[in-house]
Structures are given as C-alpha cells and as structure tokens.
Amino acid sequence: MSVADDKLDTQAPQPGAESPPLIEMRGIGKEFLGVRVLDDVSLDCAAGEVHAIVGENGAGKSTLMKILCGAYRPSEGEIRIGGEPVEFHHPLDGQRAGVAIIYQEFNLLPDRTVAENIFLGREPRRGVLIDRGLMEERSAELLNELAPDDPMSPRELVGNLAVARQQTVEIAKALSLDSKVMVMDEPTAALAGHEVERLFAQVHRLKERGLAVFYISHRLKEVFEIAERITVLKDGKLVQTVRSNEVTSPQLVRLMVGRELDQYFPPRAAPGTRGPVRLKLRGARNDLLSKIDLDVHTGEIVGVAGLQGSGRTELARAIFGADPFQDGKLELDGEERRISSPRAAVAAGIGFVTEDRKAEGLALSQSIRDNVSLAWRGLRRSLRREHALEVGTLVKAVELRFRGLGQEVRFLSGGNQQKVVLAKWLATEPRLVIFDEPTRGIDVGAKAGIHDLIRGLANEGVAVVMISSELPEVIGMSDRIVVMRQGAIAGELDAGPSEADIMFLATGERDVASASPAPPPVEGSG
Amino acid sequence: MSPASEGTAARPGLGALGSVGDAVRRLAGTTSGPVFIVLIVVFIACVLAVAIDKDSSTSEFLSVDNVRDMLVRSVALGIVAAGQTLVILGASLDLSVGWVVGLGSILAAETMDGQDSRIVLGILVVLLFGAGVGLVNGLVITKLRVNAFIATLGMALILRGYVEANYAGPVTGVPESFQELGFESWGPIPISVVLLVAVVAGAWFLLRYSRFGNRLYAVGGDEDVAKLSGVRTHRVIIGAHVLCAVAAAITGLFIASRLGAGSPTIAIEGGYDLESIAAVVLGGTYLLGGRGGVLGTLAGVFILALLDSTFNQLQVDAFLKDVARGVIIIAAVAAYSVRWTRKRREEAQAATGQTPGPEPAVEGAGAR
Numbered sequence A: 001m002s003v004a005d006d007k008l009d010t011q012a013p014q015p016g017a018e019s020p021p022l023i024e025m026r027g028i029g030k031e032f033l034g035v036r037v038l039d040d041v042s043l044d045c046a047a048g049e050v051h052a053i054v055g056e057n058g059a060g061k062s063t064l065m066k067i068l069c070g071a072y073r074p075s076e077g078e079i080r081i082g083g084e085p086v087e088f089h090h091p092l093d094g095q096r097a098g099v100a101i102i103y104q105e106f107n108l109l110p111d112r113t114v115a116e117n118i119f120l121g122r123e124p125r126r127g128v129l130i131d132r133g134l135m136e137e138r139s140a141e142l143l144n145e146l147a148p149d150d151p152m153s154p155r156e157l158v159g160n161l162a163v164a165r166q167q168t169v170e171i172a173k174a175l176s177l178d179s180k181v182m183v184m185d186e187p188t189a190a191l192a193g194h195e196v197e198r199l200f201a202q203v204h205r206l207k208e209r210g211l212a213v214f215y216i217s218h219r220l221k222e223v224f225e226i227a228e229r230i231t232v233l234k235d236g237k238l239v240q241t242v243r244s245n246e247v248t249s250p251q252l253v254r255l256m257v258g259r260e261l262d263q264y265f266p267p268r269a270a271p272g273t274r275g276p277v278r279l280k281l282r283g284a285r286n287d288l289l290s291k292i293d294l295d296v297h298t299g300e301i302v303g304v305a306g307l308q309g310s311g312r313t314e315l316a317r318a319i320f321g322a323d324p325f326q327d328g329k330l331e332l333d334g335e336e337r338r339i340s341s342p343r344a345a346v347a348a349g350i351g352f353v354t355e356d357r358k359a360e361g362l363a364l365s366q367s368i369r370d371n372v373s374l375a376w377r378g379l380r381r382s383l384r385r386e387h388a389l390e391v392g393t394l395v396k397a398v399e400l401r402f403r404g405l406g407q408e409v410r411f412l413s414g415g416n417q418q419k420v421v422l423a424k425w426l427a428t429e430p431r432l433v434i435f436d437e438p439t440r441g442i443d444v445g446a447k448a449g450i451h452d453l454i455r456g457l458a459n460e461g462v463a464v465v466m467i468s469s470e471l472p473e474v475i476g477m478s479d480r481i482v483v484m485r486q487g488a489i490a491g492e493l494d495a496g497p498s499e500a501d502i503m504f505l506a507t508g509e510r511d512v513a514s515a516s517p518a519p520p521p522v523e524g525s526g
Numbered sequence B: 001m002s003p004a005s006e007g008t009a010a011r012p013g014l015g016a017l018g019s020v021g022d023a024v025r026r027l028a029g030t031t032s033g034p035v036f037i038v039l040i041v042v043f044i045a046c047v048l049a050v051a052i053d054k055d056s057s058t059s060e061f062l063s064v065d066n067v068r069d070m071l072v073r074s075v076a077l078g079i080v081a082a083g084q085t086l087v088i089l090g091a092s093l094d095l096s097v098g099w100v101v102g103l104g105s106i107l108a109a110e111t112m113d114g115q116d117s118r119i120v121l122g123i124l125v126v127l128l129f130g131a132g133v134g135l136v137n138g139l140v141i142t143k144l145r146v147n148a149f150i151a152t153l154g155m156a157l158i159l160r161g162y163v164e165a166n167y168a169g170p171v172t173g174v175p176e177s178f179q180e181l182g183f184e185s186w187g188p189i190p191i192s193v194v195l196l197v198a199v200v201a202g203a204w205f206l207l208r209y210s211r212f213g214n215r216l217y218a219v220g221g222d223e224d225v226a227k228l229s230g231v232r233t234h235r236v237i238i239g240a241h242v243l244c245a246v247a248a249a250i251t252g253l254f255i256a257s258r259l260g261a262g263s264p265t266i267a268i269e270g271g272y273d274l275e276s277i278a279a280v281v282l283g284g285t286y287l288l289g290g291r292g293g294v295l296g297t298l299a300g301v302f303i304l305a306l307l308d309s310t311f312n313q314l315q316v317d318a319f320l321k322d323v324a325r326g327v328i329i330i331a332a333v334a335a336y337s338v339r340w341t342r343k344r345r346e347e348a349q350a351a352t353g354q355t356p357g358p359e360p361a362v363e364g365a366g367a368r
Helices: A061-069 A091-096 A114-118 A132-146 A163-176 A193-208 A220-226 A249-257 A312-319 A342-347 A357-361 A368-372 A374-379 A391-397 A414-426 A444-459 A471-477 A499-507 A510-514 B015-029 B033-052 B064-089 B097-112 B116-142 B148-166 B176-183 B191-209 B211-221 B223-228 B233-259 B266-270 B272-282 B294-314 B318-352
Strands: A023-032 A035-045 A050-054 A076-081 A084-086 A099-102 A181-185 A212-216 A229-234 A237-243 A277-285 A292-297 A301-306 A327-332 A350-353 A432-436 A463-467 A480-485 A488-494
Touching (some): A035 A050, A035 A061, A035 A212, A061 A212, A091 A099, A114 A132, A132 A163, A163 A193, A193 A212, A193 A220, A249 A499, A277 A463, A292 A488, A301 A312, A312 A432, A312 A463, A342 A350, A350 A414, A368 A374, A368 A414, A374 A414, A444 A471, B033 B318, B064 B272, B097 B116, B097 B233, B097 B272, B116 B148, B116 B176, B116 B233, B191 B211, B191 B294, B211 B233
Parallel strands (some): A099 A181, A432 A463
Antiparallel strands (some): A023 A076, A229 A237, A480 A488
16 A cells, blocks of 8 residues: 555645744754754644644654754754744743743642742742732632633642642643743643543633644544644654644544555564463553453564553553552463562563663663673572573673673663663563563664564563554564553554554544545645 | 541530641641641650659759750751751752851851950851852852762861861850850840741741742752743752851851850861751751741751750760660651651542543444
C-alpha cells in the first residue's frame, strides 16, 4: 500500500486562521547535537481559536511548543505575535510576551496556598507588605470565572487539591499573567473522564476571553471536540493542517502514521518453534493497571505498544516488582509467584532493561566490570572464587566494543552502554527479560546490533517482552504485539500488523478500524 | 469506641472534651502544630520527672526565677535559630553562625572600648560584619554554585582561624551600660527576652507578610517553579543568608553584654551551628526547605531548654544527657515525617475520589 494514497490532497492550500493570526510560527527548525527534530514547521493561531497539534510520540509536538514558550531556542525560523517578530531566550521572556504553557507536570508548590501560587513573583502589595486580602480576592475571581460551579478557597494548600483543581489553579495563574497565548501539553493525560468536560468548559472560557490556544493531545476524540483546526506532525515535519470539521478520524490516523518500513530486522522465530508459556498473568492489577491477562512463551518476543501514559512502563515495573501487582495471579513456568520487589524478580530470573539506562540501568561512574556484575552480585550468596563471574565472556557475547574492563561506562556510546546493561542481565541467567525502549537514543547503525541481540536471546529460549514507542521497531521485532491503552490491554495482534492497526487500538478509535477507508474529502472541495 | 469518633460531630455529654480534641486535631494539622504538642508533652514529662525525683522540688522548677532563667538561656540559641530557619526554609544551611557569634562579640568589645559613646558604633560594626559574612555566604552559594554545607563550613573555618590566631582569652571593653541588656529587666521581663521575642516576631512577620518571605518559601519548595514564576531566586537566597548572619551577629552583641567581654571560645562552647539546626528541625521545618516556620523553631528552642533545665535539676550524667537529647531529636523528627507522609497519602486518596483505576473504555463499546 502506498503512503501517498493515504494523504489528503497536499496541493490544496492549508487552511489559515479565520481572522488575522494572533501568533505565527514560521519555518521553525530545531537541531539537538546534529539530530534534526523539527524541520520547517509553520503554524498560526487566531484569538479565540483552539489549534490542536497531534502526532505520534517523538513527532516533535513538545519540542515545538517549548520553542514557542521560550524554553528552547529554534535553530531557524521566527515567531511573530500580533505581527511583530519576537525572540525568547528564557521562558520568562515568553511569559512577558503573553505566552503561557501548562505542562503535564504542573509548576505549582504543593505546600503553598492557591493564592500564593497564583501570584508567586507578582504578589500585590499595600505599602511594603503583601496585600493578602487583595491577593485572595483576585484569585477567587479568576477561579470563579474558570470554574463557577466548583468554588475553591484561595487559602487551601495546593497539595490538598485534586489534580483537576490543581490544573484550574495553573490555568488561573496563566490568566493572571494576562496571557494571550496558552499552550496545553496533554492536559487530559492525568484527568478522569468527567474531569475532561470540566477542562473543556475552561478552554471555552479561554476562547471567550480571546486567547489563542494550542492544544497538544493524542486523544483524537478530544481533538475533534475542542479544536477548530488540527495540525499533524510526523518525524519533526508538518504533514498537514486541516479543519476539524472537514476530516474524519481514520483520515487523521493515517496522516499520523503514514511511514515506510525501511529498516532491517532479524528474522522472526519460525512458526511452531515457540516453547511453553513462561510468564502468565491473570487479572493482575495495581493502582495504575487494570486486569492484565498476558502470556509470554519461551523463545518469543512479545511487543508492547501504546501511547505515552498508556501503562506500558507501569506493566514492566509491575512484573519486575518495582511497583508490584496488588491483585491477580502471576505464574512463572507454571509456578505461582509473588514478586514484591526487584530483588525477588532478579532472584526469579527476570531482567529489566529500563527506558532510562543512564539513571536506572547503569552506575555511570563505575567500570564495565562493576556494572556487568551488579545484578549478579546482588544474588550471590558465596564469596568463593570458583563462583567468580566471567565478565569477559559476557561482554564478548554482547559484542561490546571497549578498551578495557576497567573503563568507566559513561564514556561508552549509547549502543555500547545498552550492551553493558544487557550483559548485566545475562550474568543472572534470566528466564524472562523485559526491554523498555531498548534503542532509544541509539544511532541507527547500532540499533540493528541491539535488535540482533534481543532476537538471539529469544532464540536461546528466553522469553522477551519489548516495549517500544517506535512502531516500525515493534512491528519488525515482535512475534506478537499487545497494545495498551489507559492502563489496560486494548488488544492483541499477530506478527506483522500495519501501523494503522496499532494506532487504532492505541487511540481507542477501534470502531473506525473496521470501517472501509472512504476516499478523503479534498480540502476546500466542499 | 466506634471508629466514627474520628469525625468532628459533637458527641452528647462530651461537648467540651470534644472541642478540645478538635482544637488539638486542628493544631496538629498545621505545619508547626505538632511541635507545640511535643513541647507540651515534653513540659509535662519534665515536670513529672522533677516531681518524682526526691531531691528536687517541683515548685522550685516551676518558680518564676527558674522559668526566667530558662528563657534567658534560650535567647542566644533562639535568635541564631530564627536566622537559621530562614536559610533552611530556602533549602540552604549556615554552619558559620557559631563563629559569627564569637567574632561578633569580640568586635563589639573592641569597638566599644569601654566607652558609652561608642556603643552605637559598636552595634553598627557588628551588624555590618554579620551582613558581610551573610553576603559572602550567599554569593558563594548562588554565583559560584558551592553547596551551602561546604560554603558555610569553609566560612566557619576562616573565621575560626582568624579568631584563634588573634585572641587567646576574653576581650574586655564592653561598657557597663551595655551589659544591662544581658541582665536588666523591664518589670518582670528581662530585656534579653524582649529582644528574642522581637527577632522572632520580625522573622514571622517577614515570612508571612513580605514578598521576600513568600518567595523564600517558593525557592525552598521548588527553585525551578519559583524561577519560572519570575522570582529572582539568587537574590532571595542571598537575602536569607544576610538575615541569618545578622541574627547571629545580634546574638554576638547579646553574648558580649551577658559576659561583659568578647569571647573567642563561645562558638565552640555554645555549639550554635548544629544546635540551631537541631532546633529548626525539631521545630517542624523541613530540612530540605519550603515548609515550616519560625514559631515552630521557637518551640524547638524551648524544648531543648526544658530538657537542659530538667537534666540539670535531676543532675543527670552529662553523657547520658547528650544521649537523651539525641534520641528525642530523632524521635520527634521521625514522628513529623511519618505523620506528614500519611497525611499526604490520605489527602491524595481523598482528592482522587474513588480508586484511581482507569476509566472504562467507552469507545470500544460501539464497535461496528
């Protein structure tokens, strides 16, 4: 299937804002250490408009918005507010120019009151003293305007508020700065269903006040509900900007994922070679995960796909005992186990190659030898010499390129660091290894090496669970794929599905997956 | 009793008792509230201990003289600890306060030089000296990015080296009239206690009603959040260090007046550096900043003074005394910490409403 067929007519003019835009970004590009993460992106937003930005993980949404608010500086391109070019060196510059951003992680102080948080840095004074009365009065006004049916005291400590109310405080803080442009980064990620409606009501009030709102989300339903226009980003490039009432969600999904598989992956296991079930989960749950049923066989790679925050890493951490399951059954080789700590997991033969290898996988300032023997040493009961670990054999097995075993791992390349982590787990002779984003931050050449090692592990009869945000990687590597959404398994796919199959499950747009893709209406033809 | 007695509903016949319970519960809910409960408990325990002991008399322990004596002995530590509270709220620390007190007392004696006319000059010199030390501390910590522990430890060593190289014994020269500060009373209230109350009240007011105070809590709570809210965080930290060192310099003046001389040994004898940190933490202020207050610190100082006085009265062995103080400090802080974590967890649960499980997948239901 050709990618071009999936696109809307890109020759048609991209729809602009109804009225002259309040804010424009033109030809924005960004490079980090020679890696291009954004390329020639142009966007605008009018006063009173909501402009949604969608795209897969790593498409460049957050980078673009960080440039807009001044947290990053663009490598090229310009930003105009009200027609005037602006240049931000610091988030405070953006704030002064009227650009406010609300991150997923709120910038609030839990130990201070609502009013103190809203007016931090700009406390109203009477004489030399803070005018607490005025501060609280104005906070109450702002909060009342945003959420009239949910009154909250400006004297309440922010830490005592529910997440949705904290978000309201954050929005009120942005309003108190007289912001003209509001950026919301995945604002519903932490909200429960009914709280989303509350947020939308607040966004409508922002529109009424004449703010330009950029709304980042990968929940397509929300985007259609709240935004006038939608821009799709992919691999740092702008795919298309469309009006939300002129496009359907299957079309949008196709715009988001259309990409070619151009990478080499090692051959999958031959059919029928997979062994007995090694890991079996039945109704396993904890605070972040609900009712997980999962089988992983020996010699098999099970890919775990899903959007950020869908519970992939949480699942890995639960199996590994870092945030253990509170309920349900976990069997290893047919034997019921209770894995309540990482130590218990290691003892049971489970290895976990974490997403952030620098923080969680390696002791950066220590030698290759120390790192490789780290997990093994935790298990060792005897200090006798014949139990000494064959570090040299292990690093040879993972094809590590190094100068000496005493070398500090901080000076190894990303790919070689990952091989050290792998050698560390091989030392424990694992039965099951979980990989979380095994090739993140590793250059293309080294990726293939890691992929070969993972497949090699499976071929030796280890059960492998591999979490990845890169759909080509999940598709290319997995013998089976489970897709997660909102802390649960949304569906399971056999080897070699299309990216669209996965995205449909991951975004919850399952109903459109089976619908035949109608020819997309051409922009402007209606 | 049923578990429902947790609630605030008044129980018949127990109205008065219930409201006292409520008041205690409300007090315990505030940041420094538990400190006062600890203070009361320690006070009662001390009185009981003295009462049980045959050799000491309760009425003597609770006499105006003994209480006044306890208060006066709290003055030096109290003023230093009030300053220390400010830097700790800002997630910093000052280990040089002891030597600021010591050199401050010496500078006071030298500058006043026995003449009444030079008292004001002496006070100014000492305060300026304190401000200077605080400024250097603050600048080294913020601009040179030296960890506060190391920066102020280094400053302490520098001051100590200077003092020990130049002064072998007490430095005379404090005028008689200035010594009144340490000994005279206004009515039944010693002037020095008024000084302590004034410093603590000033610090409390500053924390509650000034922009500086508000921002200090913010910087200590989360420096990034403060920065992104437009707070010039370096100025706030430097300001806290200046105020802290000035408080120590005021203590130096008090010591000079009390001893009638500048003392090169008071820094070590008084142990103000670590003791003031202990008082702050005992007072419920979070050692990593952003939470707490100066009233709690005052209570912390009183707790330490009460223990001291009781141990003296009971003639407890000096080593055992230190052991007991250590145990009490650790136990109190552990209790705050456990209580705080539990409170946060309960609130988090209350805030999310029901179980924080994921919402039902409504979308899937309509699959065609």
